Amino acid sequence: MSSTEQGRHLARPDAATADGARTPRPRTPGDGAHVAAPAAPGKAQWVVLAVLSLAQLMVVLDATIVNIALPTAQQALGFSDENRQWVVTSYALAFGSLLLLGGRLSDLVGRKPMFLVGLVGFGLASALGGAAQGFGLLIVARALQGAFGAMLAPAALSLLTTTFTDPAARTKAFGIFGGVSGAGGGIGLLLGGVLTEHLSWRWCLYINVVLAVVAVIAGALLLKHEKSPDRPVLDWAGTVLAILGLVGAVYGLAGAESNGWAAPSTWGFLTAGVVLLAVFCWWQSRAEHPLLPLRVVLDRDRGGALIGIAVVGAGMFGIFLFLTYYMTSTLGYSPVQTGLGFLPMIAAISVAAGVVGSVLMPRFGPKPLTPTGLLLAALGMVWLTGIDVDSAYASAILPGLLVTGLGLGFVFASAMATATLGIQASDAGVGSAMANTSQQIGGSIGTALLSAFAGSAASNWLSENVTGAPTAADAAHAAVASYHTAFWWSAGFFAVGAVVTVLLLRRGAPSIDPDAAPVIAH
Template sequence: MSVEVKDASLPHPDHDNPNHARRWLVLCIVGLAQLTVVLDATIVSIALPQAQLDLGISDGDRHWAVTAYALAFGALLLLGGRIADFWGRKRSFMVGMIGFAIASAVGGLAQTGVQLFAARAGQGVFAALLAPAALAILTTTFTEGRERAKAFAVYGAISGGGAAVGLLLGGLLTEYVDWRWCLLVNVPVALFALAVTAPIVRETKAHGDVRYDIPGTVLVALGLGALVYGFTQAEKHGWDSAPAIGFVVVGLLALGAFVAVEKRSSHPLLPLYIPWDRNRAPGLIGSLVIGSVLIGGTLYLTFYLQIVLGMSPFVSGVASLPLTVAITVAAGVAAQASTRIGPKVPMAVGPVVAAAGLVLMLTRIDVDSSYWTVVLPALLVLGFGIGLMIAPMQNVALVGVRDHDAGAASALVNAAMQIGGALGTALFTTIYVSAKSSYSTSNPAAHPFSVEVSGYAHVFGWAAVFLVIVSPIVMALVRVTKDELPAEGAVGVH
């Protein structure tokens, strides 16, 4: 018989939460899991040029190493949250970690591009179970205001800094060990997390309706998958080709059917009042665009730094860090500004600033451009603009949401970023390949690097267009005041 020791220093020592006594250890475990999920989005981007050469992946297909992960993660994130609540948060956490480790091992040992893409999709599937389970454990473990705020601050710092860790670790492993270890490194991390989770974390579940919206899950996954595949067919056969049009139409029809199913479902995967709200809709659109730019657009920054400027993987990882630093600084500025003047201004200004950074990049990059005078200033402006958008958009996502649906609303913002990344990566790849082809035709004697730069510039240009479109939508629809923002803000899962 074991006796649970209670912390007498707390004002309310009696808790029905079985994880309360060991809450700080639980925070360490959850933080480790979150770091694994977040850094995996950027660690592979740094390794991708080497993986492409090793596995013989074409320029048109290499994006699947990023797209497969983001698409599976984003499409299944809402379902993963429901499973974690109903099946058990500890159980879902451990199964998600085991599956993530197995998929990582398969990817690290891949001998073909298809094997790598399948493994990345597998990572996304299990990340969609692992990430919401980790957040649910954290939310139910820290229930008192001051400690909860501290725990969420740590969690948010890990979410924001994980991308930077991925850039550095990916560069180190690719340059000094092998690109495969960018995936294999997850295996020992997962084994350690499992070893400490089993004896420390206690099981918790949600009560009430435990039915799953399987039709909704199938339709949203089918719709998003068809859209992404349609974009890739446009790159191969043209936008007016039957495969491109056909898959895009199938995707839109499936998403339309998803809306119809959710309207009639007594236990919807996504209560439709959440995305339909005039304040939340701009935040979700902004999250889609942020995901497309951060996951899709900046992938081509990696290629530019390594392929054109000749940086090593590690140096290119370090060279990308100012983007993360600028995002972190601006997110803090935006959070403070939102409490003083409301979220509308930073939400509207941020896209314009970020677009200016991309315009600064596309108008000045060349085969022999200087990182210090061209790339670095553009990264700082881009990152600052994106940082201005993120915090207020996540906060607005929770305004007016019923307590029962708060998890779904928060997960939807993060799912939107991942889905935006998947769609953006596929779309930007089509733009990149088309621009290269057009430039080569017009300039048959051009240097290969000049052709590459032409493709990158078009990607940055279209990313800037998508960002600018967000501002008028925010100005027209958002009506939230500073007094309506949730006191604790939103916590991102990414």
């Protein structure tokens, strides 16, 4: 069997029975399956899960924790409204564009070293940002956070895979891990509000130093240093194409809100990014040692799960971004009140993810769970389109948050596990990075699209309803109209994702040969 044929053989999903359920495909030692080291005994496994979840929480919450702190930071450092977006975008740009490289490096160097290097670098970059006395240094620190986060996230998820080899324990662990990933954004909003209001906006960055110290000590003591026996060669051409393509796409999308879609800087970077990513895909089909082996993304289940993760990333910004604006600007909530307002959704995500990961996923598989979660999220967003300038939290916001939270918990627990199911051990890091990249790029696209649609809706409302200079009341109604538009589009994203995942995902609970490593990534 040639190396190409062997790669296809390994990528082939488990055989399907007549009723659509899958049965494990036997694997032999020469099949490319990597036999993992024995899992950490008993309670030690769950301590490792706590360490990895802490690291994942640090990466996820940092994407939102600074949102509530931005007005205070802007006042302290004196940067303009036009530059404000780069505090968020610089992190997303570095994180999203370097994830594939970070994932492959974890396969090359080893997961534990990359995990610890990522933690230390993330903590130091956070300290630098917290101490920044100017806008430029803050942006550099945020970009460094994203770069080290791109090393940390794939390594953490790969370590989770190799730690939990028992199928039942693994699904439960992924449910918990998925819940942390889903709730991290909301926790970031809550924590950002508390720290900003009672300490300083700088503590939204300093808090990462505390978390990193705890995670580094625990990780150094508990994690095992293991290298894949089939260490891949780094694909430098693919690495450059992937980084430049993702940077171009994310940069172009980030500039769309301030510069407009017709601006050369917007469509120029977008076009260049898309072309480079297309060349990257072509090169991956020809490279001897591709950065992203196409077998990682072409499996139906894995592809459906990655789409589900990307859709959640895009739609979630309709919740975190615009609902934060609504509660603070329209309803006049304080930062702490706004953060507390998201607590019910965080609780719903955690409960749903735990039930799905430990009970439903092993029994039913991802097909009924991921689409159901996306539909629930869509219904929650539709409910939120009923908000007004003086709506009550309990009747207008809370039900939508609870339903959306349940849906997100379903998706995170089922899609996170499925997105990396059956990946070869040598591809574990890059497979994990692909799941993170899907969520990050989905979020970047969602931010750009929803911001543009919301801005147009506000302008249209004012032009249709106001003849003179708009009053404060007019501005509030226009803002609510823009939120309605963002929520409707978010609901549409979720609904389309539900349809796509129904068509792609196979029926039945996924199975893994117990003699082979559960080579998953995350």
